[in-house]
Amino acid sequence: MPRSNRPRRAASGNTASGRAAGRTGGGKHVAGPVPELDLERARTGIARRESAPDGEWMVRSISASRAGKTYVCPGCFTAVLPGTAHLVVWSEDHIFGPAAGLAERRHWHSNCWTSRSYRYR
16 A cells, blocks of 8 residues: 555544653654765765776765866876766785775776786886
């Protein structure tokens, strides 16, 4: 049976016991205004873990609208220009820990990241 969007009615005779138990009205708690959800950040702001022969990596997508600075891609050594969708990548298994890996994060073109070689230099 489909759910109804209409509010439920209070059962007759339960109003006194509901108030005595600390409930108000329909039992819903109102904490205040809810902040507006940034859908673009919600879609792209979560990092995913990728395993590769060269280690464990955390990869986060940056949309074109959120890319505001110029970076140098370590895959092709050309600029990742503002307004270009790209990836932010950092090492999860850094020798000095995850915080050091995060501090050494790099901005890659999406195609450069997916087509990188696993040669050890």
